[in-house]
Amino acid sequence: MDKLQALQNGSDIRGIAISTDEAAANLTAVEASAIANGIVDWLQQHHATDGQQLRIAVGHDSRLSGPTLKQALIDTFLTHSVEVLDTGMATTPAMFMATQFESFDCDAGIMITASHLPYHYNGIKLFSRKGGAEHEDIAYILAHSYPLDRSLPVVGQVQTADVIPVYAQDMVRKIQRATGEEKPLASFHIVLDAGNGAGGFFAEKVLQELGADTTGSQFLEPDGTFPNHIPNPDNKEAMASIQRAVLTQGADLGVIFDTDVDRAAVVDRNGEALNRNNLIAVLATIVLEEHPGTAIVTNSPTSSHLKTFISQLGGKQVRYLSGYRNVINKAISLNEQGVDTQLAIETSGHAAFKENYFLDDGAYVIAKILMLLPKLKKQGRQLSDLIADLKQPAETQEVRFPIAGSDYRAYGEQVIQQMAVFADDHADFSMDDDNEEGVRVTVRGEYGSGWYLLRMSLHEPLLVLQAENDVKTKNSAVLHELQPFFGAYDRLDTSKLTAVLNEA
Structure with a gap:
C-alpha cells in the first residue's frame, strides 16, 4: 500500500507526527504538503466553485506538531492561488462552521x-460546505496527492482569522434564544475539564458569558503533552478526574471534552457520569420532547435497556454500524x-443533531x-432525573482479540459467521436480529x-x-462458555480473555 494511502483512518487522515523510540513519524510536513495538493484537487473536482479562488x-x-503540519498545508495551498485563513488554535466543529x-465563507x-x-x-479532518x-x-485525496514543488511561485494569500470567538458567540446566542434569558446560567456552578486540549475557551467564552460560576475548572490551558490525563471523555482516568472536581467544588x-471538542460527557452534582448509554438517554429525552x-x-454496542427506554418515550432506536x-x-x-x-450518536460520545448540520459537535451536545x-x-429536578427510568446493567465487559495475518478482516468475519452458528445451536443463547454489525x-x-x-x-x-x-x-459464565469457541481459532490472541477469566 502507498505510504500516503496507509494514513487513511476511515473518513480522517491519521499518522505519527513525532518519532518515538517505538515508531518513526509518517505524517510530517512532507506528507502534509503532498496531501494539500490532493485536497485542492478534490475541492476543484467535487466541489466546483465556478472557477473562483478557493477559500480554505x-x-x-x-x-505539539499542529503548527508545523498547518504551515506545510498552507505552503502548498499558496502555490494553488488559494486564499487561506489561518485560524490558529481551533476545534473540529468550529472548523466546519x-x-x-x-x-468566513470558506x-x-x-x-x-x-x-x-x-x-x-x-491527523487531518476535512469539511466542505x-x-x-x-x-x-x-x-x-490520498490517491491524488503528490509532493510540493517548491519552485512554484506563491500566488495565493494567507491571513489570520480566529474562528473560536465567532463560534462561541454563536453558541451563546443559541442558548439565550432557547432559554429566553440573557444569563440563563447565573445560578449554576459548572466545572469544565478541557484536558489541555482546544476546548478551554468554553469556560470563559460560553459558560461565564451565560452567567455560570466556573470556579474549579481545570486543564483549560492548551498543552500538547497532555500532562494531566488523556483528553478523552470515554477514558476512566479522565472521567474520574472531572468527577473529583465536581464533588470537591x-x-x-461537570463538563469534559476531548482534544478537538467533537466529543463530550457530563457529570451530575452527585458525581455520577452521564456518558455512553446514559448520555444517549439524556439526549434522547431532549429530542423526543422536541420531536x-x-x-x-x-x-x-448499546445497552438493551436503552432501546426499551427510548421506546417508552415514544421514540425508535436504530442500531447501526460503529463509526x-x-x-x-x-x-x-x-x-x-x-x-x-433528529439524533445520531455513538457510545463514545460522538453526537450529531439534525438541527446542527448533523455535525458531531461536543460543545453543541x-x-x-x-x-x-x-x-x-x-x-x-436534576439532570439525572431524566434517566431515572433507564435500567442499568449489573455488569459490563469488553474483550479484544488481536488477529494475526494480513487478511485479518476476512478471517474475523469468518469467526463472526461461526459465532452465529454457535449461538443458534445453544439452548440458552439466541440471535438478536435487531443488529447490523457483527453478531x-x-x-x-x-x-x-x-x-x-x-x-470487527x-x-x-x-x-x-x-x-x-x-x-x-x-458475564463470567458467558465468557467461560465462549472460551473454547475462541480457543479453536489459532490466529486469535485469546490472552485478554484468559486474563479476564482469571480475575473473575
Whole structure:
C-alpha cells in the first residue's frame, strides 16, 4: 500500500507526527504538503466553485506538531492561488462552521487533530460546505496527492482569522434564544475539564458569558503533552478526574471534552457520569420532547435497556454500524427516506443533531443540556432525573482479540459467521436480529439475563467482544462458555480473555 494511502483512518487522515523510540513519524510536513495538493484537487473536482479562488480555513488543536503540519498545508495551498485563513488554535466543529459563518465563507475547513490519541499522533479532518469528508473522499485525496514543488511561485494569500470567538458567540446566542434569558446560567456552578486540549475557551467564552460560576475548572490551558490525563471523555482516568472536581467544588455540573471538542460527557452534582448509554438517554429525552416519535441512530454496542427506554418515550432506536460517520450517514439516509431522525450518536460520545448540520459537535451536545438546566431547576429536578427510568446493567465487559495475518478482516468475519452458528445451536443463547454489525446474542437461563456482541474493530486487526448482564457474575459464565469457541481459532490472541477469566 502507498505510504500516503496507509494514513487513511476511515473518513480522517491519521499518522505519527513525532518519532518515538517505538515508531518513526509518517505524517510530517512532507506528507502534509503532498496531501494539500490532493485536497485542492478534490475541492476543484467535487466541489466546483465556478472557477473562483478557493477559500480554505486551517486550524489545529493543542498537539505539539499542529503548527508545523498547518504551515506545510498552507505552503502548498499558496502555490494553488488559494486564499487561506489561518485560524490558529481551533476545534473540529468550529472548523466546519468556518464554511457556514458568513464572515468566513470558506469552501473548506481543515482541522489538524488526532482526537484523543497520544501526543505523538496527529491527523487531518476535512469539511466542505456540504459536511464532513467521507471514506471515499479521503481515498481520492490520498490517491491524488503528490509532493510540493517548491519552485512554484506563491500566488495565493494567507491571513489570520480566529474562528473560536465567532463560534462561541454563536453558541451563546443559541442558548439565550432557547432559554429566553440573557444569563440563563447565573445560578449554576459548572466545572469544565478541557484536558489541555482546544476546548478551554468554553469556560470563559460560553459558560461565564451565560452567567455560570466556573470556579474549579481545570486543564483549560492548551498543552500538547497532555500532562494531566488523556483528553478523552470515554477514558476512566479522565472521567474520574472531572468527577473529583465536581464533588470537591460542590458544583451543579461537570463538563469534559476531548482534544478537538467533537466529543463530550457530563457529570451530575452527585458525581455520577452521564456518558455512553446514559448520555444517549439524556439526549434522547431532549429530542423526543422536541420531536415526538423521532428515530435516534446509535452504534451497535448499546445497552438493551436503552432501546426499551427510548421506546417508552415514544421514540425508535436504530442500531447501526460503529463509526461516527456511519451513524451520521444512516440518520441522513433515514431522513431522505421520510423517517424523521433528529439524533445520531455513538457510545463514545460522538453526537450529531439534525438541527446542527448533523455535525458531531461536543460543545453543541453541552449546549443542548445547558438549554434545559434552567427549566429543570424551576421544576425542582436534576439532570439525572431524566434517566431515572433507564435500567442499568449489573455488569459490563469488553474483550479484544488481536488477529494475526494480513487478511485479518476476512478471517474475523469468518469467526463472526461461526459465532452465529454457535449461538443458534445453544439452548440458552439466541440471535438478536435487531443488529447490523457483527453478531448480537441474547443470553438467559444459567447465563443470567443479558447479551453479547462480537464485531470487527473499525480500523484495527482485532475482534471486539462486548457483554452486558443484569445478574452479577453471569458475564463470567458467558465468557467461560465462549472460551473454547475462541480457543479453536489459532490466529486469535485469546490472552485478554484468559486474563479476564482469571480475575473473575
